[in-house]
Amino acid sequence: MTVVDSCEVVHAGIAAWLRDDHALYTTTTSHYVDTEEFLRSHPIPEDDAHVVVLGLTADDANSLAAVRELTKRGYHVVVYSHLTDRDVIRTAIDSGARTYLIQTEGREHLLKAIRAAVTPFPYVGPSVAAVLDDRDFCLRPVLAPREQEVLLAWFQTDSKELVAQQLFLAPSTVRTHLQRIRAKYIAAGRPAGTKAALVARAIQDRIISIDDL
Structure with a gap:
């Protein structure tokens, strides 16, 4: 696991937790002060379970570009x-982040998020839950009942093949x-290029609830 944050004490705290x-x-854990430095040393993940805990700065544009590049x-x-x-939180999720935590949310939420990051089920902490619940729903696409069924089954399983077996589909x-x-x-106008982003969209649009995950 890697912590990318300009503040060394953040890495020290996470490592202790x-x-x-x-x-x-x-x-x-390893520590890098910025994403460019990290990617120079590690252009691709060492394994499929490599988690990066990324500290966004006030320079939102570069930080959110880092989320997209890492993802x-x-x-x-x-x-x-x-x-x-809240717009930063939404954009981070839309950019591919598995989840977003505010530092004041503390140890337990961060550890849960790290554990969940390598599973199909992203952790929804208090900040993300509040943002999703507060979303403007006027641009909700209309999903057919079968599409909703497939979507929920995919969120609850590890692969499309398992969804096919469960729903008796090819x-x-x-x-x-x-x-x-x-x-x-x-x-x-609300693309969802990753599974985590699609989960966020479905929660935003009340197609599923957090309890379904």
């Missing part, structure tokens, strides 16, 4: 920031449904 956690105590390269990004602006049919759902969100 990990050592005290029964599920994460074997996790080793594109295959890293699981957990944003951990002092920034509380895997190609599952992929077609998901492609249509993404196309509807693009048409609504």
